[in-house]
Amino acid sequence: MARIVGIDLGTTNSLIAYMKGKTPTVIQGPEGRTLVPSIVAYTPTGILVGDAAKEQLVHNPEHTVYSVKRFMGKGLADVTQELQYFPFKLTEQNGVIRLQFGNKALTPPEISAMILKELKARAEAFFGEEIRKAVITVPAYFNDSQRQATKDAGKIAGLEVVRIVNEPTAASLAYGLQKRKQGTIAVYDLGGGTFDISILKLKDGIFEVLATNGNTHLGGDDFDRRLVDVMMLDLKAKHGLSVEGRPKLQQELRVRAEQAKCRLSAEAQATVHVPLPDSKGEYRRTFSRAELENLVNDLIEKTLAPCRQAIKDAGISATDVDEVVLVGGSTRIPLVQQRVQALFGKTPHCELNPDEVVALGAAVQADILSGGIQDMLLLDVTPLTLGIETMGGAMSSLIRRNTTIPTSAKEMFTTFVDGQTSVDIHILQGERELAKDNRSLARFQLKIPPLPAGVPRVEVTFMIDANGILNVTARDVRTGEAQSIEVKPSYGLSDQEIERMIRDSFVYAKQDIQERQQIEAMNEADLILRATEKALARAGNLATPEERAAIQEAVASLKSAMTSVDHRAIRAAIEKVDKASYSLAEKLMNSTLQEALKDKKLSDV
Amino acid sequence: MESIKKELPLARSMCWHCQSDIGGEYFCGQCVKVQPLSKDIDYFTCLGLPRKLNIDTVSLETKFYELSRAFHPDFYVGKSEMERAVSLANSAILNQAYRTLKDPIQRVEYLLRLEAGAAKDIPGKAPADLFDTILEIQEHLEEFHAAKSEGNAASAARAGDLLRNARKALEAKRAALESRLAELFQIWDRLVEKKTQAHAYPAEKEQTLKEMRDLLSQRTYVTNMLQNITEALE
Numbered sequence: 117m118a119r120i121v122g123i124d125l126g127t128t129n130s131l132i133a134y135m136k137g138k139t140p141t142v143i144q145g146p147e148g149r150t151l152v153p154s155i156v157a158y159t160p161t162g163i164l165v166g167d168a169a170k171e172q173l174v175h176n177p178e179h180t181v182y183s184v185k186r187f188m189g190k191g192l193a194d195v196t197q198e199l200q201y202f203p204f205k206l207t208e209q210n211g212v213i214r215l216q217f218g219n220k221a222l223t224p225p226e227i228s229a230m231i232l233k234e235l236k237a238r239a240e241a242f243f244g245e246e247i248r249k250a251v252i253t254v255p256a257y258f259n260d261s262q263r264q265a266t267k268d269a270g271k272i273a274g275l276e277v278v279r280i281v282n283e284p285t286a287a288s289l290a291y292g293l294q295k296r297k298q299g300t301i302a303v304y305d306l307g308g309g310t311f312d313i314s315i316l317k318l319k320d321g322i323f324e325v326l327a328t329n330g331n332t333h334l335g336g337d338d339f340d341r342r343l344v345d346v347m348m349l350d351l352k353a354k355h356g357l358s359v360e361g362r363p364k365l366q367q368e369l370r371v372r373a374e375q376a377k378c379r380l381s382a383e384a385q386a387t388v389h390v391p392l393p394d395s396k397g398e399y400r401r402t403f404s405r406a407e408l409e410n411l412v413n414d415l416i417e418k419t420l421a422p423c424r425q426a427i428k429d430a431g432i433s434a435t436d437v438d439e440v441v442l443v444g445g446s447t448r449i450p451l452v453q454q455r456v457q458a459l460f461g462k463t464p465h466c467e468l469n470p471d472e473v474v475a476l477g478a479a480v481q482a483d484i485l486s487g488g489i490q491d492m493l494l495l496d497v498t499p500l501t502l503g504i505e506t507m508g509g510a511m512s513s514l515i516r517r518n519t520t521i522p523t524s525a526k527e528m529f530t531t532f533v534d535g536q537t538s539v540d541i542h543i544l545q546g547e548r549e550l551a552k553d554n555r556s557l558a559r560f561q562l563k564i565p566p567l568p569a570g571v572p573r574v575e576v577t578f579m580i581d582a583n584g585i586l587n588v589t590a591r592d593v594r595t596g597e598a599q600s601i602e603v604k605p606s607y608g609l610s611d612q613e614i615e616r617m618i619r620d621s622f623v624y625a626k627q628d629i630q631e632r633q634q635i636e637a638m639n640e641a642d643l644i645l646r647a648t649e650k651a652l653a654r655a656g657n658l659a660t661p662e663e664r665a666a667i668q669e670a671v672a673s674l675k676s677a678m679t680s681v682d683h684r685a686i687r688a689a690i691e692k693v694d695k696a697s698y699s700l701a702e703k704l705m706n707s708t709l710q711e712a713l714k715d716k717k718l719s720d721v
Numbered sequence: 722m723e724s725i726k727k728e729l730p731l732a733r734s735m736c737w738h739c740q741s742d743i744g745g746e747y748f749c750g751q752c753v754k755v756q757p758l759s760k761d762i763d764y765f766t767c768l769g770l771p772r773k774l775n776i777d778t779v780s781l782e783t784k785f786y787e788l789s790r791a792f793h794p795d796f797y798v799g800k801s802e803m804e805r806a807v808s809l810a811n812s813a814i815l816n817q818a819y820r821t822l823k824d825p826i827q828r829v830e831y832l833l834r835l836e837a838g839a840a841k842d843i844p845g846k847a848p849a850d851l852f853d854t855i856l857e858i859q860e861h862l863e864e865f866h867a868a869k870s871e872g873n874a875a876s877a878a879r880a881g882d883l884l885r886n887a888r889k890a891l892e893a894k895r896a897a898l899e900s901r902l903a904e905l906f907q908i909w910d911r912l913v914e915k916k917t918q919a920h921a922y923p924a925e926k927e928q929t930l931k932e933m934r935d936l937l938s939q940r941t942y943v944t945n946m947l948q949n950i951t952e953a954l955e
Contacts, residue, residue, distance in 0.1 A: 278798060485798045493786075493793055495816075520816040522794060522809050581809060582794045591802045 117478050118322075119484050120241050120249040120278055122478025124286075125228060125266065127309030127335060128445065131475035132235040134243075135483040142291055143242050151471060152238070155182045156230045158218040161635065165234040177203035177363035183337055183655065186309045187213045187224040188269075189261030189607050201341055201370070203363035212605045223609065226617055227268040232273035233621075248274045248620035251482040253474050255310040257330030257422075257499045259545050260557045260586050261607040267585070268609055272617045278485055281582035282674040283307075284314035284479030285325055285496050287443040291468060292318050293480055293492070298432050299438035300326075300577040302426075304456050304464065305474075306419060307444035313423045315430040317435070321491040326430035328499045329422035334415065336377070336446040342411040343373035347388065347401055355392060355399065359656050365393055380405045381448045403548055409451045416455050423459055429518050440464040443473055495520050498580050505551040514578050517547065524579040528593070534565040541576065543586070552608040556606040562590055563600050564690035574599055635644045637686040644690055645671065651704055658703040663696070670696040737803065747811070755792070757807045763835055764818035772836075773913050774829055774906035776822060785819040827916060828941075829902070829933055832909075837930045844933075845942035851894055858887045858946065865953055881954060888950050891943050898940045905933050 122140070129151040130588050133142045142150040146685035149167070157164040157180040164172060172180040181204055187195060192208035199206060205216035214221035230251075230503035239247045252275075254266050263280050270277035291301070298318050298544035305312040312330035347369050351357040359366040372388040379386040380403065387402040396614045427434055439455060442464045447453065456464050483489045503513040514525040527537050539562040546554030564572045573593040581585055609617070648671060656664060674689035692693055735742060736749035736756065743749055747756050758767065765772045768784050792815055797808040813842075821827045830843060847855055865880035909929050912922050 319782075320786065322789065324786075462946075484795055489794075490796075493790060493795060495789060497795070519820060522813045523816050524810075524813040542733065579809070579813060582812075 119243065119245070119247060120247055120251060121247055121334050122286075122475055122480070122482045123235055123250050123252045124283070124475035125185065125231065125254075125269070126154055127183050127307055127337065128154055129167050129308075129471065130231050130235055131472060132239050133472075133475040133479035134239070135479050135488060140293070140479035140483075141476055142472050143239055145238055148254055152186065152231065152234055153182075153241050154178060154231050156184070156217075156227050157181070162223070163230065164520075165230050174364060174367050176208060177217075177367040179204065180367075181215055181217065181227050184215070184224050184227045185331065186337070188228065189216070189259065189263070189265040190224075196690050198341075201344070201366075205365055208713055210610075210613075211354050211605070212609060215545055225265050225614075225618070226268070226272055226621070227607065229268035229272035229617075229621060232269060232275060236273060236275060248276055249276070249277045249278050251478045251485065252277050253279055253281050253283045253286045253478050254304075255307075255327040255332050256284050256312040256314050257281075257310070257332050258584075259332075259555050259603065260502075260584070261555070261590040262332065263583060263585050264532070264605070266607050267583070268614050268617075271614055272621050274618075274621075277583075279352065279481060280585065281478055281481050281494070282312070282314065282325075282328065282496055282499075283474045283477075283544055284312045284328070284443060285316065285323065285494055286475075286481060287441060287468075287473045288314070288316050288318070288477065289480040289492065289494060290477035291441050291465075292323060293489075295324075295469070297439065300432065300436055301376055301439045301441055302423075302437045302460060303441045303443055304419075304423070304447065305330075305443040305669060306446040306452060308446070309337050310334070311335060311419050311422070313419070314427045315426050315432070322493050322495060324495045324520075325497045325518075326432070327426040327428075328497055329426040329429070330499070331418065331422060331544070334418060335444075336374070337396050338415055339377055339408075339412045339446065339449075340370055340373045341378060343388075343403065343408070344369050346389070346403075346411065347373065347399070351399060355396060357392065357396075362393060373448070376403055377408060378448075380408050381450060412449075412613065415450070416452055418450075418454075419452075420455065423456075437462070440470070442466045443468075443470050445471055459630075494675060496582070496584070497521060498584055500525065500545045501547055501553070501555075502578060502580065502586065503542060503544050503546075509551045510549060511544050511546070511551045511554055517579060519580075520599055521584055524577055527572045527578070529562060529565060529572075529576060531572050533568050534568050536569065536572075537564055537566050538562060539564060539574070543578075544696065555584065558603055558605045558608075560604075561602040563602075565592070576601075578716050633683040634681060634686075635681040637690070638678060641674055641686050641690055644693055645674065648693055651700055655700070655707060657706045658707060661702045663699055664698040667693070679686070726905050737807075746810060755797070755804055755807050755811070758811050760813050760852065761816060764821050764831060765835075767814060767818040768822060770822070772832060773910040774825070775910055776828065778877050780824065781819070781822060785815070788815050788882060802905070825906075826937070829906070830937060833930060833934055836926070837934070842950060843934060843937050843941060845945055846938040848894060848898075848939040851890075851943075854887065854890055855946065858884070858891075858950070862949065862953055884950050884954060888947060891947050891950075895943045895947070898936050900935060900942065902940075903930055905936070910931075 124131045152166040153170045155169040157169035207214045284305045303314045310332045311334045315326045316326040345580045376386040385404045388398045440460045497518045501517045502515040503511040504511045540559040543557045544554040576590045670693040675690035677685045736753040739752040741751040793813040797805045862885045867876035
């Protein structure tokens with residue numbers, strides 16, 4: 117079977133891993149780094165991804181996209197509260213957020229696809245072969261739209277997403293493989309943008325998820341913002357400066373805040389230095405660990421309610437948990453570790469690298485799917501209750517949260533009016549009573565043959581597959597035939613849109629290559645023109661009139677080629693100039709040599 | 722393992738792939754392809770159990786894990802589309818079966834559906850002996866909400882105490898209902914065991930099912946009431 121790689125597509129960083137024999141291993145980049153910052157930048161010379169894009173954060177803030185995972189499967193209304201923190205422009209079209217990227221408005225899956233392509237290229241360079249299949253991890257608490265958006269990102273990047281795996285469960289696979297433990301474990305996963313808690317039972321190679329909970333909008337980014345808020349107030353008070361309309365300053369504050377936060381996990385205090393615009397000097401602020409803890413305490417507190425709910429849903433008590441595993445960069449914060457320890461009454465494990473363990477787990481799952489490891493099996497659950505809207509705007513639940521997947525539910529539909537030919541079904545996900553308080557996933561239109569009211573009987577099957585993604589099918593009970601259904605995702609891309617994006621990503625790639633070739637050819641042409649003109653001016657007398665004429669002709673044709681966008685024509689013209697000026701260059705070289713030797717004794721040479 | 726294989730009702734008696742006869746094994750004896758479970762399979766049969774209400778949860782889990790290893794889509798990634806579809810459908814049935822039978826209340830509700838064709842959700846019914854208590858609780862709940870919205874801390878506290886006492890009474894009732902239910906589990910299981918000898922005992926069975934249904938209905942009512950009190954007090 118073709119190779120399947122494991123990918124952790126994170127809010128802040130992404131990684132790609134594979135199974136090296138029996139050990140999951142992260143693939144390193146050219147500089148030995150395992151993390152690829154989940155940042156994409158648009159520059160006049162091309163698109164940058166990862167470390168190179170990270171360098172653009174402060175210089176090119178409007179065109180450098182980070183934390184795009186926060187926008188996956190979302191509409192603009194979902195993120196209005198945090199718009200002020202992002203220097204790039206966001207709009208919405210057909211329920212999907214668009215990010216201004218150069219002169220294009222791209223969707224979060226398209227931006228994510230650029231990160232995936234970078235990871236894919238890294239793996240392809242490493243293996244020397246094309247990579248087509250991947251397991252990609254998502255937060256356990258991701259809803260259907262967010263999972264689907266991740267799958268779409270894979271498709272756009274040219275990857276078949278063989279499986280979507282939940283991050284905490286992936287971590288448990290890596291952990292379980294290494295420790296060969298049995299018992300009940302809790303995985304507390306606090307990353308850059310999302311929080312998950314999963315309770316699992318490990319027995320005889322089966323990893324059974326008992327319950328999961330979380331918050332897909334809570335992570336290290338929110339901690340940074342608390343520091344940024346303090347600094348913004350400071351700047352206003354001390355320097356009368358507002359970040360509004362100053363994206364560079366805004367981004368500088370965010371980057372410095374993140375650095376200070378990380379330092380405060382090891383040190384008692386950290387000082388932030390930010391250069392002020394218009395040469396107004398420098399802003400300095402020292403944060404103590406206690407101050408940071410004070411600022412983010414309520415956010416850490418917010419992770420505990422989902423933990424308690426998960427423990428309850430698992431039908432156990434906190435003391436029944438044998439081990440607590442910490443995952444995600446934000447679990448390096450000492451206060452997080454203390455709170456987790458207090459909740460479970462035991463010291464959490466943090467010996468596995470919290471940045472890498474999810475990617476390693478994805479590689480383990482990829483190996484299971486390729487038929488490598490056969491004694492391990494992950495039984496995961498759906499994190500949110502799935503239901504449909506009923507008369508009066510209530511939600512009727514079909515599949516309860518924490519149900520082991522794959523799972524399905526059937527519902528019978530009929531008509532209320534004679535000759536009615538369709539029934540609308542509104543699908544929801546969430547734990548609230550009323551439809552409007554839950555997440556709208558999609559609206560389906562069920563086609564029904566025209567018959568007297570109440571006669572048609574159409575059975576709809578809602579199947580949640582092993583990826584946690586919903587598939588809906590319908591069957592006419594009287595005829596046994598499949599019924600067609602038209603799907604309108606509430607926050608997702610249609611199949612046609614994805615097809616177009618896949619095509620576009622090829623076209624853009626082609627366009628990008630052409631642009632780069634053009635730029636390179638132009639640069640080279642500039643260089644040779646300057647050199648030739650200089651040579652003619654300095655040593656034109658060395659050339660014969662025929663040679664001079666030939667050179668001038670070649671130069672003229674190069675200049676005219678440079679007005680075109682055909683890099684091949686430019687290259688050809690460059691070659692002509694090269695050939696025409698060859699003998700002049702040779703003569704020039706000799707004469708220069710003679711000049712240089714004239715004043716020197718033989719012994720100096 | 723052998724016994725399960727023999728009892729599993731499959732969708733067809735012929736292998737979908739090589740058309741050889743299959744006698745209930747979930748893998749074809751000839752071509753080893755996975756076979757679809759019957760759409761009408763009941764959860765007890767799916768997990769290789771008789772229709773009894775006392776189940777050893779440890780062996781239930783073992784069986785569930787065993788069948789998961791046979792059916793889970795993880796082991797069918799490189800297989801044909803048909804095999805993947807069968808694996809998905811079988812896994813979904815298996816997971817629902819395990820979830821239902823693991824929990825004693827869901828288990829008996831499911832049995833009632835199978836044996837007596839009961840509705841999916843048994844409606845709640847107030848226990849007759851608690852009629853006065855329930856009326857009082859309704860009043861206390863109203864008092865409590867009113868006091869809260871008026872900001873009257875003293876009367877909210879008083880109503881809260883009354884509700885906490887009522888909660889104890891309800892919890893005791895629920896425990897009593899559940900212990901009678903446990904007795905009926907035993908009675909049912911004995912009837913099932915006897916059935917294999919000669920008679921089906923239809924009248925006794927019907928009587929037991931009826932009483933279980935009544936107990937469940939009261940239990941649902943009490944549980945909802947408790948839920949209301951807990952929500953109010955939180």
